[in-house]
Amino acid sequence: MPATTLLEFSGVVRAFGRLRVLGGVSGRVAPGTVLAVTGPNGSGKSTLLKCLAGLLAPDAGRIDYREEGVTLDTATRRRRVGFLSPDLALYEELTVEENLHFFCRLRALPASRGGELRERVGLPATRRCGALSSGMRQRLRWAFALLHRPRLLLLDEPLEHFDAGGVELARDLLGEHLAGGGLAVVANPSRLELPHVADRLELAL
Amino acid sequence: MRKIAPWLLWIWIMVVIWAAFFYAPLAEGFVGQSSRILFFHVPMAWVSFVAFLAAGAWSIRFLAGGRRVAHDHAASAAVELGLLFCVLATVTGALWARVMWGAFWNWDPRQTSIVLAMIFYAAYLALRSAVEEPETRRRLAAAYAVLGLVVAPFLFFVLPRLTFSLHPDTVVNLRGRIEMESRMRQVLAASSLAFTVLFFWIHRIQVRLKARAERAPLGRTRP
């Protein structure tokens, strides 16, 4: 994979009103590697990942994401990244299949892609998402994140609610992603035993 | 220049007040001295509409020009001041209407327009107070101000036409029919100028106050 795919961010600052959650954070992620973000509760891990995903605008600093040498603007980056987070939910009234099919249509992907991922993460097709257990919802989040074969994965609490089987699935999926030249930023890796951790970012309060 | 400009403004306003009472003649068909209110009421209404446009313009600049906080301060200050002038214009207008026609309110097209402007301002401020996150607040408020700008022509041009057909007994607005003596026109123009400059002067101060409040201790993290 050409090294012209790269994520770089420097001096990222983000405050919520008077509370400064991120006070100037920097990092760099190359293809095939993982940036592990650790820190106590409230240190800004989720905020950082949301900024990287383009879901929050930083108050200061730069976020630079390049694919094949082309720097993407925020809107494009937002659509390109694979994002996973505890407060991401899919439609409860729709079944797993319908949900994935909907997002496939949004991303101009063939419907089979939804079925492919559903089987990969091991979810029943016709169960309504409102009736899924929390572990299954987490699997669904993984499916959503990987649907469009993103180069950059931003994972916030990727193992939340996972049993041993889920952890193994996560390891496999992440391993495949990295082996294919993808990049990843993972917050709270804990049991993940990340294979190619190139860097650690320790956030403090 | 900056030091003496406020003094110049004050002198100008004093001159206008004097002129309104002693230089300008009384308008025909008005009760007693009541036509003098014209020189204050009209500029107030005019300024409140200027404020409306200004808020819209600054909101567009905010959205399209890099989301600079200063532009948002300018827009919200314009709305706050606009509301103030709106209220003043409404009150002076109602007093005048009472003297002239015996009723404080009769949904004359201009009265309706001013009330609608007030409702818009109030809605904008309500929106601002309903959003906690500052960045989101600025964005949403700016979008609403621009929406207001687009709807404004309909409010202020469609409404007068319609109200006539809805209330055929509405008294025709005198302002459209006044044949103004040149002296009255002079005083009116002078007063309008004074009020406009006053608006922008107070507006600048408001914006600076907001900027200062924003710069208050940031970076204080949780204990």
Add this chain to the structure above:
Amino acid sequence: MSRTASSWLSEAAAVFAKEWRCELRTRYALNTVLLFAFTTLVMVSVALGPMGVDSAARATVLPMLLWLILLFAAAAGLPRVFGHEEEKHTATALRLAATPSALFCGKLAFSLTLFAAIEALTAPLFLAMMQLPVAAPGRFLATLVLGGWGLAAASTLVAAIVGQARGQSTLFAVLSFPVLLPLLLLAIEATRAAVGGGGGADSLSRLVLYDAAMTVVSLMLFPAIWNP
């Protein structure tokens, strides 16, 4: 990856289909809105009755009542179109996956069809219960369509704004009133003309203008409202 026109359409259609699928499964908005419209209608009919309004004033007063009922029914059901995405935390997924303009158009299409359903129930019942004959039914229908478009477009945009704020239903009413007022007055005026049988072309053309302006400005403002 640039979006071609057909994939944009497919996206908007997907959003539209998703809205209706979810709606038909919960029937939340439909129930609320239709029940509201029907209840208000019954109330008006019982209170005023077909003879309750002076025949001289009927052509003037009744169209206004009709649009008031439609307005409140819309306010009861349309704000949720964005509110529930934020509440249920599905908005994040949409922000990541959807093109803003296609998303807005899909939601707008949903609001339009929902409102059309409200109109289809309310208007005929109103005419029947109040025994109001319509001299120019073509114009009347055109007013319902054009008025409905403006109402749905403005409501959808305001719903997008309100979705990210607190106090949603009251804030929606506060924000949408100044925006909807010109539309309502134009629609009432055009309805009066259609009922009375004369004129109204002016109002209709202004309605078209309002609809066009509202649609264009909504499409322009939505990305700024939706994304940071």
